[in-house]
Amino acid sequence: MEWSQSEIELLSPIIEQVQADLEPLEGKNILVLCSAAGEISFRLGEKVKHGKVIGIELNQELLEVARRTAKSKSLQDVVEFLPTEKTHIPFSDDAFDGLVSEFIVYPTSTPTEIGQPEMARVLKSGGKMVLTDVIITKPVPQVIRNELQAIGLDYLCDGTQDDFKDWMTDAGFVHIEVVDFTPVVRKGWEHKRATDNLHEHQKGYSHLLEDSEFRLGNAIFYICIRGEKG
Secondary structure, X not given: OOOOHHHXXXXXXXXXXXXXXXXXXXXXXXXXXXXXXXHHHHHHHHHHOOOXXXXXXXXXXXXXXXXXXXXXXXXXXXXXXXXXXXXXXXXXXXXXXXXXXOXXXXXXXXXXXXXXXXXXXXEEEEEEEEEEEEEEOOOOOHHHHHHHHHOOOOOOEEOOHHXXXXXXXXXXXXXXXXXXXXXXXXXXXXXXXXXXXXXXXXXXXXXXXXXXXXXXXXXXXXXXXXXXXX
């Protein structure tokens, strides 16, 4: 799905938090996993100065868009975009100072299946990792999933905040924290409903914003997970 520019402005606290969690950025080598059209990579590229930002993405069309934009912004020497594999990061061990996978504000249409151990592998000791994700903490009937998909919520990661903490711990990360951005993202969905005139979409918005069992904050959460490689 894509957010409108107005909705992205409402979600800007998430991007600001991601950048803050990776600081200091100057001189660092940062990997952006599932880099989509490059928005996060460009924001970070403007901060690293003598460092490097590499975005990796499965979708070839998005890669080409990101590469063209890098040239138009004169950032091609700082920000590079490369293809990746479904379950493997194509870089050697200990290659990066930081890794970010931002999947809320600028979600890719083709997410990878790369797990936390593989992310940890390419980070240096002490390297920072910041992930954002959309999680579903209880089973949702398929009819409701279909209605959520109809309004653009076509990706949900099955798992809880505790699951993410456990996965991070098992991968060797320390100082792990989870930030719940659901109240911030709710503003984006409220704006989307207010500007969506399609009657057939209203059931999806009702489930997401009002359903006593499956609404945002009850079963669906937008979270940011951060930690350092031990």
